[in-house]
Amino acid sequence: MTWGYVLRRLAMFVVVLWGAVTINFIVPRLAPGDPTAAVLEQLAARGQQSAGAGDIVAAYRARFGLDDPILLQYWRYVSNTFRLDLGTSISYFPQSVSGSILMALPWTIVLLGVATVIAFGVGSLLGALLAWPGSPRAVKALAPLLMVLSAIPYYLLALIVLYLLAIWTGIFPLGGAFSGQAPSFTPAGLLDLADHAFLPALSIVLAGVGFWALGMRGAMIGVLGEDFLTLGEAKGLPPGKVFFGYAMRNALLPQVTSLAIALGTAASGSVLVEVAFNYPGIGYLLYNALRASDYFLVQGIAFFLVLTVAVAVLALDLVYPLLDPRIRRQ
Numbered sequence: 001m002t003w004g005y006v007l008r009r010l011a012m013f014v015v016v017l018w019g020a021v022t023i024n025f026i027v028p029r030l031a032p033g034d035p036t037a038a039v040l041e042q043l044a045a046r047g048q049q050s051a052g053a054g055d056i057v058a059a060y061r062a063r064f065g066l067d068d069p070i071l072l073q074y075w076r077y078v079s080n081t082f083r084l085d086l087g088t089s090i091s092y093f094p095q096s097v098s099g100s101i102l103m104a105l106p107w108t109i110v111l112l113g114v115a116t117v118i119a120f121g122v123g124s125l126l127g128a129l130l131a132w133p134g135s136p137r138a139v140k141a142l143a144p145l146l147m148v149l150s151a152i153p154y155y156l157l158a159l160i161v162l163y164l165l166a167i168w169t170g171i172f173p174l175g176g177a178f179s180g181q182a183p184s185f186t187p188a189g190l191l192d193l194a195d196h197a198f199l200p201a202l203s204i205v206l207a208g209v210g211f212w213a214l215g216m217r218g219a220m221i222g223v224l225g226e227d228f229l230t231l232g233e234a235k236g237l238p239p240g241k242v243f244f245g246y247a248m249r250n251a252l253l254p255q256v257t258s259l260a261i262a263l264g265t266a267a268s269g270s271v272l273v274e275v276a277f278n279y280p281g282i283g284y285l286l287y288n289a290l291r292a293s294d295y296f297l298v299q300g301i302a303f304f305l306v307l308t309v310a311v312a313v314l315a316l317d318l319v320y321p322l323l324d325p326r327i328r329r330q
Contacts, residue, residue: 009317013310018078020306025077027302028295029070077299086300091292097300100285107177108281111197112270113263115204120259122205123212128248130213131220134239143217150210155272158203162276165199172199175278200277204270208262215258219251226250260316261309 068076080087086097123146129135130143149157166174173179177196183189223229224247232242271283278284282301289297 009314013314016310021078021081021303024299024302025074028298081303087296089294089297091289091294097296100297101300101304104280104282104285107279111201111281115201116208116262119205119208120212123209124216124255127213127216128220128251130217132243146210146213149206150214152207154203154207154270155276157206158273158276161199161203177280200273200279203273216251216255219254220247223247223251257316260312263312
């Protein structure tokens with residue numbers, strides 16, 4: 001891996017971020033609705049009357065620079081974004097966008113990160129066993145179930161597990177992330193946090209296992225019959241060594257690419273799952289920002305999503321030659 005390779009990847013990283021920031025600026029402004037008027041509508045829905053609503057809207061638009069020429073808004077947005085100054089949230093005023101994201105981020109990272117890694121590990125192992133000739137019949141019988149799970153949207157699985165395990169049986173709480181006014185990090189509090197996170201994590205794992213298993217099965221089939229497997233078997237290596245060290249290790253390379261992207265997108269939250277379970281992560285924050293037409297918060301979350309995916313792909317580009325010597329030689 002040469003410095004030229006690294007510099008090309010870094011240049012591509014900057015170009016992707018600039019393009020994402022530009023699209024991120026344009027799209028929210030194409031949506032109907034005015035963010036300042038949306039705040040007043042929320043107050044009216046709660047029975048709170050605001051005298052001089054027009055003056056309030058004008059003052060808010062001037063405060064957030066929404067009356068400035070569009071090119072000036074764009075330049076201000078791009079320069080501030082690359083300084084990681086994402087502005088002030090309109091719906092959560094006076095809290096900053098960065099502050100709102102940082103408050104919701106730990107909930108999403110723990111929920112989505114853990115669920116994605118579990119689904120990747122279990123699904124990849126099952127997919128490899130589905131393609132391996134010496135696997136038990138009981139494992140291969142799981143193929144139809146995994147195909148069904150991969151086709152069901154994760155938010156539909158969320159509603160199913162919510163009904164079965166929370167509403168019908170009452171085993172788990174209906175929603176939220178903790179009991180009481182604030183989370184507790186005592187042993188009892190951690191159990192409470194895990195109790196609230198179990199159902200949303202379960203819906204994500206069930207949907208992800210099928211996806212990872214089918215992808216790994218296809219990659220594993222492409223590896224079977226390769227010369228290095230025949231050589232390993234001819235040398236008398238244990239079947240487990242051939243399976244894990246030769247077949248599965250080589251078949252995992254495409255899966256690692258997908259995992260890096262999945263972990264990058266995991267930071268954005270699983271919007272519908274978090275909304276269904278009232279879980280205070282990035283997805284739920286994005287849902288509230290869209291309802292309130294909060295340009296700055298929507299833009300901040302979208303930029304954060306692009307940034308995490310771009311960083312994950314950049315890290316993968318730099319690490320991949322270490323995983324696959326063929327790329328390093330090229």
